[in-house]
Amino acid sequence: MPPTPTPRLGTRPVAVVSFAQTDNLRRESHRNEVETLMPVFADVFGNVGITKDDIDFICSGSTDYLVGGPFSFVSALDAIGVWPPRRESHVEMDAAWALYEAVVALQDDDVDTALVYGFGKSSLGQLDKIMALQLDPYVLAPLWPDPVSLAALQARALLDAGLATEDDFAAVAARSRKAALANPKAQVAYDRSVADLLADDYVVAPLRKHAVPPITDGAAAMVLAVGDRAWEWAERAGVQPAWITGIDHRVETHSLGARDLTVSPSTRKAGDVAGVADGPVDVAELHAPFAPQELILADALGLDALGRDGSAVDVNPSGGPLAANPLMAGGLIRIGEAASRIMNRTAGRAVAHATSGPALQQNLVAVLEGAS
């Protein structure tokens, strides 16, 4: 075995050894959350040839507000069957944060393996109304600001500061949707020119249709393992382990008026702690649901010069959230897509990012590396 990279967080190196996701759909009308998750677990375990009984710790991410009822994570557990009783936890956050909890839990000598998953059926309700309930309940939520309008404010700030143009937004969308043609799980994929995209109508100016993510039903799951177990399971899966050498997350203040929306200091800080700039980056998967946000994130992480030989990093080759954006799983999918590139040896070092809250309020950054 080649040497295992040394992690920045903790002392026990953790690797992704398996990743699976559903087809991402505008509306999954035939399966509930449990039925959506079951084939994902079959895939993610099947890749390694294990069962739930080989898993020491389980952690998931979801939100009750998509289902419109309390405890949506409880019934989802039935997709695993937590019997005999298991060590299990849940975050009311994107499942990328469930991954963070699992990486911390794997530092315990008693925990060598973990299952992480997230799911979101956004089609069940009205997202524009639901997401407004995420805002300050006293001064913001009563105004019912919808997420597209908040992202439009951020895009407008970029334009007003002279940091980007509408052409730049369209270029992100054109590149992402074209890349998505090669992603069988993608929901929105096409090959259209920037000029063609600029003929789209505005949804909320300055965001045209192409700059807005799709509404997606989907789920994803990942198997993690520590040290020798990671090498063993990766070999059984026919991949190399994707070692999580750095992971960190930071939050900004909630009030949009108190933030400079053209920058992402929380992403920059998380990237510094995770060690993004410690080496060249072959691929970056950024959880930028709205096209202008990719520009802000790439700048915060310094991706323009972190590619091999100082070139720009290949961003969102999966198509990113513009190709499929299942809430609560979308961040984990970014990490899964980045890990998949390490696992299949088409990248040596990758950066993955997840976001939560209005206009990139909270951000998580992970660095994944192969052994070579």
Add this chain to the structure above:
Amino acid sequence: MSDRVAVIGVGQTHHKAKRDDVSIAGLVREAALRALDDAGLGWSDIDAVVIGKAPDMFEGVMMPELYLAPALGAVGKPIFRVHTAGSVGGSTALVAAHLVTSGVHQRVLTVAFEKQSDSDAMWALSVPQPFSAPLLAGAGGYFAPHIRAYMHRSGAPRDIGMKVAVKDRLHALRNPYAHLHLPDISLKMVEESIMLWDPLHYLESCPSSDGAAAMVLGSENAAAAAEAATGRRPAWVHGMAMRSEPTMFAGRDQINPRAGRECAADVYRQAGVTNPRRDFDCAEVYVPFSWYEPMWLENLGFCDQGDGWKLTDDGATFIDGGDIPWNCSGGVLSSNPIGASGMLRFLEVALQVRGQAGDHQVDGVRRALGQAYGGGSQFFAMWVLGVDKP
């Protein structure tokens, strides 16, 4: 390799039916500031914040940690949100503790809250869901059949639950933070209160409370520094564990859940506890409905199966004269800010171990158990705290 972790600061709000004087942010900040003061620390000393609460529909705010980040001094730091149903206050503290034992952070602020008066928990628990039988009964209606099954199985007399209700309210009279202060509490008063879910009378049920709980957890170095600065000793974590099992499954025993037994066995093994009734000096256990005291006495191994009610009946769990006082704070039966109720159990044993419990202090506490449960008696979180550095 795991590092040591200790509770070095403790804070809670006064729990009430309505805290109209504060916003949600004001509520959590009140508890957090008390915990920081107790630890002799300021906001800038904190590395990360871990926050927990029960379903977001209880206040009508989706993922409220986003809005609460600045109120909790988290801007520029990590803030992490846990939700594991009723056990969440306990599991939130455990997630925070793991951030220290893993060596990631030195000082972590952990907070849990519920502001029940902002919404209606009974409604939020009863929203109809596709393909699920609507309970429309709240938590009490769900648990009452389990209680009747326990009574049938153990042969317990019908007044045991009422005795727990009286005992915990007598305890609450010694706790200035408790929501319910009922100086006239008596068996007769409980028996004459309205029957909600047979056999549970109104006074055998927990109240609906607004409230928050907070703790500062620190590494070995942080604990030494806090003790030197404040003169207050740390409460060391001797063991911690979580377990989950399914809600609906023909093979499970909902009266004495296997997840609870295995969670207890795990923390007892870590802490070197072989006889819980002898080895613990007190315990804070999640008893939202009176009969859960005898049921959890058995589940946690404080007695043989079927004997839990006898300990209650004999006064073993009463602070005056009992050999194993349970819920000296008044417990969930006296204060129930749902998301914080589990953390209050964990926090109250920290007070006992640190000798800070005031009028409800048990003499000479060396080691104590905190337990929280949630869902359909399926999610468990526990920790053991002690005076001695493990």
